[in-house]
Amino acid sequence: xxxxxxxxxxxxxxxxxxxxxxxxxxxxxxxxxxxxxxxxxxxxxxxxxxxxxxxxxxxxxxxxxxxxxxxxxxxxxxxxxxxxxxxxxxxxxxxxxxxxxxxxxxxxxxxxxxxxxxxxxxxxxxxxxxxxxxxxxxxxxxxxxxxxxxxxxxxxxxxxxxxxxxxxxxxxxxxxxxxxxxxxxxxxxxxxxxxxxxxxxxxxxxxxxxxxxxxxxxxxxxxxxxxxxxxxxxxxxxxxxxxxxxxxxxxxxxxxxxxxxxxxxxxxxxxxxxxxxxxxxxxxxxxxxxxxxxxxxxxxxxxxxxxxxxxxxxxxxxxxxxxxxxxxxxxxxxxxxxxxxxxxxxxxxxxxxxxxxxxxxxxxxxxxxxxxxxxxxxxxxxxxxxxxxxxxxxxxxxxxxxxxxxxxxxxxxxxxxxxxxxxxxxxxxxxxxxxxxxxxxxxxxxxxxxxxxxxxxxxxxxxxxxxxxxxxxxxxxxxxxxxxxxxxxxxxxxxxxxxxxxxxxxxxxxxxxxxxxxxxxxxxxxxxxxxxxxxxxxxxxxxxxxxxxxxxxxxxxxxxxxxxxxxxxxxxxxxxxxxxxxxxxxxxxxxxxxxxxxxxxxxxxxxxxxxxxxxxxxxxxxxxxxxxxxxxxxxxxxxxxxxxxxxxxxxxxxxxxxxxxxxxxxxxxxxxxxxxxxxxxxxxxxxxxxxxxxxxxxxxxxxxxxxxxxxxxxxxxxxxxxxxxxxxxxxxxxxxxxxxxxxxxxx
Amino acid sequence: xxxxxxxxxxxxxxxxxxxxxxxxxxxxxxxxxxxxxxxxxxxxxxxxxxxxxxxxxxxxxxxxxxxxxxxxxxxxxxxxxxxxxxxxxxxxxxxxxxxxxxxxxxxxxxxxxxxxxxxxxxxxxxxxxxxxxxxxxxxxxxxxxxxxxxxxxx
Ligand code: FES
Ligand code: FES
Numbered sequence: 001x002x003x004x005x006x007x008x009x010x011x012x013x014x015x016x017x018x019x020x021x022x023x024x025x026x027x028x029x030x031x032x033x034x035x036x037x038x039x040x041x042x043x044x045x046x047x048x049x050x051x052x053x054x055x056x057x058x059x060x061x062x063x064x065x066x067x068x069x070x071x072x073x074x075x076x077x078x079x080x081x082x083x084x085x086x087x088x089x090x091x092x093x094x095x096x097x098x099x100x101x102x103x104x105x106x107x108x109x110x111x112x113x114x115x116x117x118x119x120x121x122x123x124x125x126x127x128x129x130x131x132x133x134x135x136x137x138x139x140x141x142x143x144x145x146x147x148x149x150x151x152x153x154x155x156x157x158x159x160x161x162x163x164x165x166x167x168x169x170x171x172x173x174x175x176x177x178x179x180x181x182x183x184x185x186x187x188x189x190x191x192x193x194x195x196x197x198x199x200x201x202x203x204x205x206x207x208x209x210x211x212x213x214x215x216x217x218x219x220x221x222x223x224x225x226x227x228x229x230x231x232x233x234x235x236x237x238x239x240x241x242x243x244x245x246x247x248x249x250x251x252x253x254x255x256x257x258x259x260x261x262x263x264x265x266x267x268x269x270x271x272x273x274x275x276x277x278x279x280x281x282x283x284x285x286x287x288x289x290x291x292x293x294x295x296x297x298x299x300x301x302x303x304x305x306x307x308x309x310x311x312x313x314x315x316x317x318x319x320x321x322x323x324x325x326x327x328x329x330x331x332x333x334x335x336x337x338x339x340x341x342x343x344x345x346x347x348x349x350x351x352x353x354x355x356x357x358x359x360x361x362x363x364x365x366x367x368x369x370x371x372x373x374x375x376x377x378x379x380x381x382x383x384x385x386x387x388x389x390x391x392x393x394x395x396x397x398x399x400x401x402x403x404x405x406x407x408x409x410x411x412x413x414x415x416x417x418x419x420x421x422x423x424x425x426x427x428x429x430x431x432x433x434x435x436x437x438x439x440x441x442x443x444x445x446x447x448x449x450x451x452x453x454x455x456x457x458x459x460x461x462x463x464x465x466x467x468x469x470x471x472x473x474x475x476x477x478x479x480x481x482x483x484x485x486x487x488x489x490x491x492x493x494x495x496x497x498x499x500x501x502x503x504x505x506x507x508x509x510x511x512x513x514x515x516x517x518x519x520x521x522x523x524x525x526x527x528x529x530x531x532x533x534x535x536x537x538x539x540x541x542x543x544x545x546x547x548x549x550x551x552x553x554x555x556x557x558x559x560x561x562x563x564x565x566x567x568x569x570x571x572x573x574x575x576x577x578x579x580x581x582x583x584x585x586x587x588x589x590x591x592x593x594x595x596x597x598x599x600x601x602x603x604x605x606x607x608x609x610x611x612x613x614x615x616x617x618x619x620x621x622x623x624x625x626x627x628x629x630x631x632x633x634x635x636x637x638x639x640x641x642x643x644x645x646x647x648x649x650x651x652x653x654x655x656x657x658x659x660x661x662x663x664x665x666x667x668x669x670x671x672x673x674x675x676x677x678x679x680x681x682x683x684x685x686x687x688x689x690x691x692x693x694x695x696x697x698x699x700x701x702x703x704x705x706x707x708x709x710x711x712x713x714x715x716x717x718x719x720x721x722x723x724x725x726x727x728x729x730x731x732x733x734x735x736x737x738x739x740x741x742x743x744x745x746x747x
Numbered sequence: 748x749x750x751x752x753x754x755x756x757x758x759x760x761x762x763x764x765x766x767x768x769x770x771x772x773x774x775x776x777x778x779x780x781x782x783x784x785x786x787x788x789x790x791x792x793x794x795x796x797x798x799x800x801x802x803x804x805x806x807x808x809x810x811x812x813x814x815x816x817x818x819x820x821x822x823x824x825x826x827x828x829x830x831x832x833x834x835x836x837x838x839x840x841x842x843x844x845x846x847x848x849x850x851x852x853x854x855x856x857x858x859x860x861x862x863x864x865x866x867x868x869x870x871x872x873x874x875x876x877x878x879x880x881x882x883x884x885x886x887x888x889x890x891x892x893x894x895x896x897x898x899x900x901x
Contacts, residue, residue, distance in 0.1 A: 081843075210840075219845030220836045222779075226845075280771075282770040353846075353880055354782075355782070401845065403782070405844075435786055435787075660879075683785055690875045691888070
């Protein structure tokens with residue numbers, strides 16, 4: 001996909017829509033250009049008061065003289081279907097066929113393409129559809145209204161007697177028709193309508209239908225270009241190795257054997273890493289293997305996972321910052337004689353996207369080009385500017401398809417390293433990490449220890465609930481190292497977010513713990529920050545809610561078991577004030593045959609979550625535990641209410657994928673350290689689920705007209721406790737430490 | 748100098764015989780549809796066909812495939828099973844990020860070429876070496892069955 005920015009800035013500050021900001025102008029080379037100023041939902045009012053201060057659109061819709069529509073988009077495609085869902089929103093209101101809409105990557109620019117929910121240009125946190133649903137539809141509707149007005153003017157008829165369909169304006173009374181392509185120049189001279197009426201859901205012709213992915217064809221014939229596939233002229237290839245101990249540096253290096261290998265061009269030294277440049281990747285890899293390397297291992301040289309968990313466990317006994325405190329949970333728990341307590345442990349996890357991280361950079365004295373698949377193009381630009389000493393405006397980011405993101409490509413470490421290497425290489429260089437490097441130099445989903453307790457009332461329901469979460473703050477690191485400290489970012493955080501930050505609560509770390517769907521009158525949630533020495537931590541698919549769903553949904557299951565009640569019935573009785581949660585729970589239970597007998601060695605487990613901007617999801621997993629303790633997930637039934645659905649097939653695909661991703665983690669996923677080094681390195685010791693281990697998955701969409709919620713992550717969050725609860729049902733063994741691995745092996 | 752027949756045309760490369768086929772394809776022949784995922788035969792992202800048999804290009808030295816007809820994802824659509832598989836993949840919306848899918852399609856096409864009516868266990872056995880981090884397995888199973896029906900009815 002090429003990238004292009006509108007070459008002339010929109011010239012008119014046209015009439016501003018009452019609810020949003022749109023702007024129309026002539027496109028360079030002819031045609032109609034609609035600029036859309038994406039704003040956070042919470043901040044529309046604030047933005048509206050600033051209307052006169054100037055208008056800067058941050059997404060563009062261009063309709064050219066051929067009638068083709070281009071959406072210049074600030075989102076990247078990493079498998080989630082954004083490149084299909086976003087064009088659907090525009091095509092719906094613009095009344096064009098979906099195959100008329102093309103998509104281009106936006107260049108890196110926070111001012112133009114900021115994600116409205118975050119204030120920076122990023123793709124993550126399941127925000128794509130959530131943040132842009134109304135805006136893109138309004139943009140499409142406004143363009144349609146202008147095209148209709150242009151046609152009506154030309155025919156000298158009342159615009160209300162015309163309608164738009166399939167890229168044409170039609171005047172039914174006279175039978176006249178005009179193609180959009182022939183109307184764009186006239187439309188570009190018209191003011192943008194002051195207000196437009198959006199379709200009601202009953203009128204949707206595309207939204208809600210399972211249209212095929214627009215990125216399908218290029219991904220089945222090998223022509224899709226991921227970051228790893230770019231081949232600019234003169235390209236050379238780098239293999240890289242960083243100090244295997246976090247925080248260590250390069251010691252001595254003898255590269256004579258490497259330099260002798262045919263095809264090796266150069267050896268590049270960085271403070272904490274070394275790279276070999278070759279005519280092809282094979283030469284570079286051989287060269288790297290031939291280096292005689294010594295590292296200065298630094299202060300973490302003796303670090304082990306056990307040390308980290310000891311520190312986390314100790315932290316979980318300290319009182320922390322209060323994230324929520326309803327009623328008097330502490331007092332009731334202290335007085336209760338019907339009390340349950342548990343400690344849950346979750347490991348470090350690597351992202352391991354199928355495309356190992358890589359970045360291609362060409363540094364010249366006057367500027368630099370960067371070819372990469374990134375979720376955060378503006379952070380990438382800053383990182384490259386810092387690494388090369390070039391001004392940010394001289395850094396051009398060419399964004400590409402992502403061979404999986406899952407949070408890994410929200411980070412810029414690999415981009416900064418590639419730029420530092422490229423700064424020493426007189427040619428464009430592709431810096432590709434080996435899989436081992438990708439696993440050992442990842443930024444990890446942090447390990448956590450959660451301490452949780454509940455006091456039961458006379459009906460065995462939780463009268464009080466206390467949950468203390470101890471671990472690393474990803475938010476704090478991202479805030480410190482990556483986020484620009486601009487007003488826009490602070491505004492996007494929202495008032496409650498800012499207050500939490502000031503009080504020292506990590507709003508991600510407690511997400512999914514503080515807003516339970518269950519009626520629990522006395523609820524206390526505390527956060528204790530405990531950073532692992534040296535180990536970089538990062539967001540991972542499902543973020544905070546994934547860790548908290550495991551704890552909360554396991555513990556609810558423990559309460560149900562203590563009460564000798566059915567896990568679905570027990571939850572259901574606590575959902576009086578959460579009808580959407582109850583509906584997904586009921587749907588999953590019904591569809592899975594909950595309550596019907598299962599063969600020996602099998603069990604069903606359920607889990608429920610409300611999160612990711614209003615998505616409600618329940619899953620029932622059916623597992624089989626072999627006599628050798630091996631766990632196989634046979635079947636998963638997922639019921640999800642994610643608000644209004646743009647494309648049901650994409651939602652189902654996200655659920656299926658999220659479930660498989662979560663099963664890999666719950667059964668096998670674990671990064672451990674010994675002597676300061678990550679012990680895993682490839683799919684042999686960091687396994688991910690294979691097709692022969694993968695369950696049958698059924699996804700039920702619970703119809704809803706609520707605003708769209710996130711779909712990329714909730715599938716992953718809920719499957720982990722659903723599986724461990726199913727293991728409990730099958731074996732009576734409660735899994736409180738992930739992964740399951742060989743915990744069920746008979747001793 | 749080594750001569751390889753790739754997607755129907757013979758090409759010469761000045762490389763050492765132990766160079767893995769993957770890097771020749773991607774870096775020298777510039778056929779980037781074949782992907783790198785693990786480098787040690789564990790993920791299947793690099794699957795190509797040698798005389799119709801699926802092989803892992805990352806662990807196959809170029810010397811081992813001299814004289815054999817190589818087919819990559821860029822040309823597999825020209826074979827009947829490859830075409831049927833690609834079509835079924837589109838109809839069932841298999842791809843997500845898409846990165847593993849070249850390898851998945853090559854393995855599936857090879858399976859159908861030698862076993863036109865694979866049972867579930869055959870599919871599991873043939874596809875267990877192809878990892879998908881996006882978790883598209885359930886659709887891969889269904890798409891292989893659909894492709895089998897289509898290829899069979901031809
Ligand atoms: S790259 Fe060849 S099997 Fe993974
Ligand atoms: S589609 Fe992303 S790895 Fe398979």
